[in-house]
Amino acid sequence: EVLTDVKDKKFLDRMETTLRTHVGDENFSVEQWAEIMNLGRTQFYKRVKALTGITPVQHLHSARLEYAANLLKETNATIEEIMLKAGYHNTTHFYNSFKKKYGMSPKMYRGD
Numbered sequence: 596e597v598l599t600d601v602k603d604k605k606f607l608d609r610m611e612t613t614l615r616t617h618v619g620d621e622n623f624s625v626e627q628w629a630e631i632m633n634l635g636r637t638q639f640y641k642r643v644k645a646l647t648g649i650t651p652v653q654h655l656h657s658a659r660l661e662y663a664a665n666l667l668k669e670t671n672a673t674i675e676e677i678m679l680k681a682g683y684h685n686t687t688h689f690y691n692s693f694k695k696k697y698g699m700s701p702k703m704y705r706g707d
Contacts, residue, residue: 603646606632610643610654618658621682625651659683660696667705674701 613631617623628651629639643651663681666672672680678701683689693701 606642607646614654614658618655618662618682619680621679621684623655623682625655628655655682656692657696660693663689663693663701664697664704667701674705677701 610628610632613628617628625639626636629636632639634642640651643649643654647654649657659681663677663683666677666680667674670677675686678686678689681689683692690700693704697704
């Protein structure tokens with residue numbers, strides 16, 4: 596039982612490190628993430644969901660929105676540049692996702 600906890604913690608730490616490393620890569624996908632973690636997509640999905648309660652896709656979107664939020668506060672890049680850097684290619688989807696997570700538009704979040 597204890598061994599499983601250590602194994603799970605190592606897996607989660609590696610998963611988070613990988614995500615942080617690649618969150619700025621707009622082409623980073625769950626498939627690539629699973630491959631880096633040495634698991635098939637389905638196995639990766641099931642393990643992440645079982646350990647965290649949310650899917651890898653949800654983790655990726657959340658991390659990308661946090662990354663975008665940081666860029667909004669720390670850089671002068673345009674919202675469109677930030678959106679693309681965070682891996683979003685659809686403006687409406689980005690704005691709606693951002694607003695859902697932060698309760699305001701990217702422009703308002705930045706304080707423009």
